[in-house]
Amino acid sequence: MQTPVSPQSTKLASLLGRSGLFTEAQVAELLERQQQSGRSITDVVVDQGLAREDQFLEALAKAMGIPFVRLADAAIESAVLEKLSTKAVFQYNVIPVSQDNGTLRVATHDPFVPGLLDALRMAAGQKVRLALSPAADIAKAATKFYGVGADTLERMIQDDRIELAPEGDELKKDLGDVDQEASVVKFVNQIIWEAYQDRATDIHLEPMETSLRIRYRIDGVLHQTPVPAHLKRFQASIISRIKVMANMDIAEKRLPQDGRISLKIRGEDIDVRVSTMPTVYGESVSLRLLMRHSGLTGLDKLGLEPNDETVLKKLITKPYGILLVTGPTGSGKSTSLYAWLHTINSIDKRIITIEEPIEYEMAGINQIQVRSEIGLSFAMGLRHILRQDPDVIMVGEIRDRETAEIAIRAALTGHLVFSTLHTNDAAGAVTRLVDMGIEPFLVASSVEGLIAQRLVRRLCKHCRRVKVPDPDFLRSIGFPLDRLEEGNIYEASGCDECRNTGFIGRTGIYEIIVMTDHIRPLVVARAGSTEVRNMALKHGMRTLRHDGWTKVLRGITTVEEVLRVSEDNEDLAET
Numbered sequence: 001m002q003t004p005v006s007p008q009s010t011k012l013a014s015l016l017g018r019s020g021l022f023t024e025a026q027v028a029e030l031l032e033r034q035q036q037s038g039r040s041i042t043d044v045v046v047d048q049g050l051a052r053e054d055q056f057l058e059a060l061a062k063a064m065g066i067p068f069v070r071l072a073d074a075a076i077e078s079a080v081l082e083k084l085s086t087k088a089v090f091q092y093n094v095i096p097v098s099q100d101n102g103t104l105r106v107a108t109h110d111p112f113v114p115g116l117l118d119a120l121r122m123a124a125g126q127k128v129r130l131a132l133s134p135a136a137d138i139a140k141a142a143t144k145f146y147g148v149g150a151d152t153l154e155r156m157i158q159d160d161r162i163e164l165a166p167e168g169d170e171l172k173k174d175l176g177d178v179d180q181e182a183s184v185v186k187f188v189n190q191i192i193w194e195a196y197q198d199r200a201t202d203i204h205l206e207p208m209e210t211s212l213r214i215r216y217r218i219d220g221v222l223h224q225t226p227v228p229a230h231l232k233r234f235q236a237s238i239i240s241r242i243k244v245m246a247n248m249d250i251a252e253k254r255l256p257q258d259g260r261i262s263l264k265i266r267g268e269d270i271d272v273r274v275s276t277m278p279t280v281y282g283e284s285v286s287l288r289l290l291m292r293h294s295g296l297t298g299l300d301k302l303g304l305e306p307n308d309e310t311v312l313k314k315l316i317t318k319p320y321g322i323l324l325v326t327g328p329t330g331s332g333k334s335t336s337l338y339a340w341l342h343t344i345n346s347i348d349k350r351i352i353t354i355e356e357p358i359e360y361e362m363a364g365i366n367q368i369q370v371r372s373e374i375g376l377s378f379a380m381g382l383r384h385i386l387r388q389d390p391d392v393i394m395v396g397e398i399r400d401r402e403t404a405e406i407a408i409r410a411a412l413t414g415h416l417v418f419s420t421l422h423t424n425d426a427a428g429a430v431t432r433l434v435d436m437g438i439e440p441f442l443v444a445s446s447v448e449g450l451i452a453q454r455l456v457r458r459l460c461k462h463c464r465r466v467k468v469p470d471p472d473f474l475r476s477i478g479f480p481l482d483r484l485e486e487g488n489i490y491e492a493s494g495c496d497e498c499r500n501t502g503f504i505g506r507t508g509i510y511e512i513i514v515m516t517d518h519i520r521p522l523v524v525a526r527a528g529s530t531e532v533r534n535m536a537l538k539h540g541m542r543t544l545r546h547d548g549w550t551k552v553l554r555g556i557t558t559v560e561e562v563l564r565v566s567e568d569n570e571d572l573a574e575t
Helices: 007-018 024-037 041-047 054-064 086-092 117-123 133-145 152-161 183-197 231-245 308-317 333-344 378-390 400-413 428-435 442-446 471-476 481-484 520-524 531-537 542-554 560-565
Strands: 095-100 103-108 128-131 201-205 214-220 221-225 257-265 267-278 282-291 321-326 350-357 366-369 394-395 416-420 447-459 503-514
Touching: 007 024, 007 054, 024 041, 041 054, 041 086, 054 128, 086 117, 086 133, 095 133, 103 117, 103 133, 117 128, 133 183, 183 201, 183 214, 183 231, 183 282, 201 231, 231 257, 231 267, 231 282, 282 321, 308 333, 308 447, 308 503, 321 333, 321 428, 333 394, 333 416, 333 447, 350 378, 350 520, 350 542, 366 378, 378 394, 378 400, 378 481, 394 400, 400 416, 400 442, 416 428, 428 442, 428 447, 428 531, 442 447, 442 520, 447 542, 447 560, 471 481, 481 542, 503 542, 542 560
Parallel strands: 103 128, 321 416, 321 447, 350 366, 350 394, 394 416
Antiparallel strands: 095 103, 201 214, 201 282, 214 221, 257 267, 267 282, 447 503
16 A cells, blocks of 8 residues: 655655756655654755755755855854743754844754744744755854853753752763763763764863853863853753762862863774862863873874885884974873884884873773872882883883883893883973983983974865965065965865864974983983984974974965974074
């Protein structure tokens, strides 16, 4: 028996035909699939690969005689936004975009939801007309104008109560699938979920006098996240929930605390390091998101120039010696160390690391976590590692003289040691070790290479645009004008692909000093970092700025990015 065709299906078939995108056979197949799945026709079209969502909705809007709008840069008046409740906006995945002569124009990606128009008219209390817009546009605009978790917050306000879910197995569930009943649990999950989707590495919840500010660090730069207006009211409950998840004392609000949360997001294991700090207006909470496996990358993915990559490969395959990577916090030192280990990891090498914390888990490598509360420091761990017959040792950071002495002893007795130091440039690592009390002749004989690095944001290839350079400005910052013929200089613009930041991801800029026979005598003679640096420059070292200019001319990053992460006086020695 043939299923009767409903008037709704007949109307939809007519509209699909008038869109000009499908044949009659395709229209019939789309309708059948839509009825079987119960999903929106837009989702079915996209899943079948027959058209992009924006392409389909634009053609459908034309066939229906209604507007098609993109909301990326839309400026919607607050009076218009107030016409629909937050609950209605998130329940129906719509957003009011304009009002004209008493009629509210509301954007949706699925105009065929049964009863949608009537429900919106009732919620708005006035006439409503539809417009079409991609679902992602609507979701982003809703977060932008109403704030992250706005629907959850409204439910909390309506209930006027907040329930903290008991600590348990739900913390290990996938945040993409979990359906939490407690509103505050859902709100915290939404904060972490949004940060994950935005590629954030840190989340900061900062109490202000009249608000609770939430900021994400994306590609090394902080971005403020829109939050609902009444979020401050639930500050204590939100912070308490995070403390429960991190196994912290929720009653202690006067002292700083540290904790850790283990989560799964879309099947990926994530460790969240939590730190609380008492401030004038309440506890400030910082969450560091560590993807356990996303940091495992090869040497070819670090952004090294071909010559530098060749030099570094020789250094990390030496049989013994110390290789130090330097730079400030957040400059990608740990990622570089893991890339080195990943490159040389093999069945015939015993590799042991001691770290604080273990940021990425690596198969085939013995990793030790520093535990200062029980006396397991870098120095103590390193001393015992030497009894474990290692070939390669990675020390998370050389912080004190004792750790430095043991690392040098390890290098001098036939081990290859990788570690980090907090210095501004590569040459500064030499003076730092000497300042720690290490004899210069030991530094000269054990250290094989020094690498300084910074991270610059990568330009979005979809929206970057050529910039006409100002020669006077370039000359003032030491940019080599004679290299302008090598390529164009680009600037950031902003589009949907990069969430209107103009950048997607980061890459490294580097300077590498190989401890040669020209440099070792300077170290033994306690020469300053400037002398070491000048000698390295004479023998082919490229500074961070020089490497940065190369990436600017290749269209990878901008002049402003290189200036942001490197020192003003870096090129003085070259002039």
